[in-house]
Amino acid sequence: MSIREWPVAERPRERLLQCGAASLSDAELLAVFLRTGVAGKSAVDLARCLLKKFGGLRALMEADMSTFLGELGLGPAKYTQLQAVMEIGRRHLAETIEREPALCSPAAVRRYLKAMLRHESSEAFACLFLDTKQRPLGFEILFRGSIDSARVYPREVVKRSLAHNAAALILCHNHPSGVPEPSQADLHMTLQLKEALGLVEVRVLDHIIIGDGEPLSMVEHGWLKA
Template identity: 70%
Template sequence: MNIREWPADERPREKLLQRGAAALSDAELLAVLLGSGVAGRNVVELARGLLVRFGGLRQFLEAPRSAVLGEPGLGPVKYAQLQALLETGRRYLHETIERAPALESPMAVKRYLKSMLRHEPSEVFGCLFLDSKHRPLAFEILFRGTIDRASVYPREVVRRSLVHNAAALIICHNHPSGSSEPSQDDVHLTMTLKRGLALIDVRVLDHLIIGEGEPLSMAEEGWISG
């Protein structure tokens, strides 16, 4: 059935305009982004099929270019539009966190850092640099590694902290495997960075590990104190 024949309040675009984007399902949101279907399938059916094949909305949006372009009806233009959407979301969160008066919401920090790291196919290590009132100064990914390891050099973390004149920071890294449980190396690295940065009066407030679900906070788990 052609989507134009649906009742107006059931068409994804009209439904969004009437009730807001939050009222749409994942398939309906994707249908709005895709704009049109393919021969024999309307855009909602196309979106549903993509979500089933890729395993969900995030998996589809983060899929390799070759996999997306291999789907009927998804050419370079639509792929570029989807990538632009992802980058727009990341930049929106980046500006939101940078304009925050202070880090009063740990959940907002977790969402922000997850948005910056979760899509990475290999392990990366980053720092959110803060001033003396815990206002964000900058976020940087400092090291990139392999699927399960990234070499971190404390000297470079110290150097970047001095460049930003940071008084504190939140360190983070991702686990592409999906598990957010820290390894012994993660705990050791955290303590090493904490001791090294204390020499220049920079506090390590937390170390977040980004996997599936909610990021793990080493501070909340008791591995960082003082």
């Protein structure tokens, strides 16, 4: 049955307008994005099939172009629209962070860092540069590595900190495995960077590790003193 034949109160688009996006299931949200189904399947039916095939919404959104285009009902237009929607979300978070008078919302910072790095298929190391009042100056991915590690050079981190005229920064990297626990190499690298940045009077406020679930803070776990 076409969604147009459903009772109005049950249609995803109408429910979103009436109750908000949070009231919709993953399949219903995806159906709103897809807009149309395929022969014999409504947009919601197609969305459910796609989520089952990919194993969830995140896996679908992070699929590479060839995998995405290999599915019925998903073409180049849908792929470009999805990439645009994801980038809009990341930029919205970035602007939210930039509007803060200072980093008074650690949860917002972590959401932003997770949005910027969780989709990376290999390990990436980044910095959020801050001024003397802990207001964001910029975010940069400085190094990318294999799925196991990224080679991080303290000299380059110092160089980019000086280029931003940063007074402090938050280090961040992702674990593609989904497990945010730091390795001994992560801890050693963090202390190296803190020491190198200290020589140019740039404070390391935290090192956030992005995996599945809540990002991990080295400061909160006692592995780093800000």
